[in-house]
Amino acid sequence: MTNKKIRVRFAPSPTGPLHMGGVRTALFNYLFARKHGGDFLLRIEDTDQTRFVKNAEQYIVQSLTWCGITIDEGIGAEPQGEYGPYRQSERKNLYRNFAYDLIASSNAYYAFDTPEELAKLREQGELSKQPFVYNYLTRKNLCNSLTLSEQEVAQRIANNEPYVIRFKMPENQDIQLFDEIRKEVHFNTKELDDKVLYKSDGMPTYHLANVVDDYTMGITHVIRGEEWLSSMPLHVLLYRAFGWETDMPKFSHLPLILKPQGQGKLSKRDGDKLGFPVFPLNWVGDEGETAAGYKESGYLPEAFVNMLALLGWNPGTEQEIFTMNELIDAFSLERVGKAGSKFDPEKTKWFNQQWIQRKSNNELALLVEPIIKQEGIDAPLAYIEKVCGMVKERAVFIQDLWLQANYFYKAPESYDPKVIEKRWNSSIPPILQEICSILESQTSFESIHLEETIKQYIHDNQLNMGQVFNCLRLSIVGTSAGAHLFDIFEMIGKQETITRIQKAIQVIQ
DSSP states (O other): SSOOOEEEEEEOOOOSSHHHHHHHHHHHHHHHHHHHTTEEOBBBOOOOOGGOOOTHHHHHHHHHHTTTTOEEETTTTTOOOTTTTOOOGOOOHHHHHHHHHHHHHHHHHOOOOOOHHHHHHHHHHHTTTTOOSTTTTTGGGSSSSTSSSHHHHHHHHHTTTEEEEEEOOSSSSSEEEEEEEEEEEEEEEGGGOEEEEEEEESOOHHHHHHHHHHTTTTOOOOEEEEGGGGGGGHHHHHHHHHTTTGGOOOOEEEEEEEEETSSOOOOOHHHHHHOOOOOOOEEEEESSEEETTTTTTTTOOOHHHHHHHSBBBOOOSSOOOOOOHHHHHOOOOGGSSSOOOOHHHHHHHHHHHHHHHHOOOHHHHHHHHHHHHHHOOOOOHHHHHHHHHGGGGGGTTTTHHHHGGGTTTTTSSSSSSSHHHHHOOTTHHHHHHHHHHHHHHHHHHOHHHHHHHHHHHHHHTTOOOHHEEEEEEHHHSSSSSSOOOOHHHHHOHHHHHHHHHHHHHHHHO
């Protein structure tokens, strides 16, 4: 571990909603920073202005906030910090100067090839089945400052001809690198192309901006997705070209989150097809396109975070339920695996069910109260708390605390025909009328007392206990499911209980 203060960053591009894979990357960075007393930065990498989506940055901050991931520095922090600005679009001049430094040290060069010329070379490569790559072999025959004279280059620049700045990849050089998760990784520069570092629109590419920002912001550890592993040799070579190798961060590339069947990276299409969200929050795009989020689908942030943490990281114990603080204490990069982890929608539901049971009745009541109000019902919070306590063991989602308990708040509007067919007959109405009379005469309307009283009545009259109870439940709930029958009686009160039974007698008859 470095002696410097740990500084990590999450650096998403604002090109749309934040995928759960991105949230996991942010989470692992956050856990690592907190474990070692470091800083967690949020930086927005908006160098590709053609893909910029205006709502995406706000969505990223809101998603991390919902997950309980606190931003120490950067976008979303207040104040943002001393290393800003933290949007790459606001740091353009900084990158340009560093790009020119690379040209001065012969580690980069101007390239004047037009998009049309490069497109033609790619077409020719496809026809000859030899894909065109701008590298140490082809650059010798292309229009760049390596083949043009200094005077020609100066004249083209003076004439405002469009150009890009490309990195001059060393020829046939073996590069041995170390990844904290994957250990030794090897590359040869002959397999790599001369990446564009600075574009003709005056913006840097991801590669230049990423390295310059990490260095100037004092980032000590880069923890990012597996898809960036192939960029690692270029980034390391850039550090060397700038003379920053002693300040180079340690790299860790996280494994992919795979489809439930294990074949390929998890995508929005998989969620749409199989019926689960892949984004933390609901998303509405610039053109009205929508995507479901975990929050609005009834998941708790603790459950979402708990599930994500165990995708690729093994705590080394049988423990599965972790608070954020427990994750911080237990987390280490050494226990992050190389192989991709299959996403399991059913296991995610299980996590949510477990976390609902861990929540206090008051916490759950505050979460479900807005749903109840949307239904036009104004119930006291204390009443909602009691209901949550009675049904939370069966709830998988927050909305289940309403869907599986709405009979506590309103009388049924219909009655299950299957129960009617199986249990209801002409003998039931007079029995229920007699029970109404018994209930009316009770001075105590506590569940235990009511159960003893009604059971005694059924026993004394040699009635079918199951049939009577099922018809009572049908009258109160509308189905054969629900909480303990006499607990419902006590909760809704004497008058409502009797009113519901008499309504059922009238409607079903």
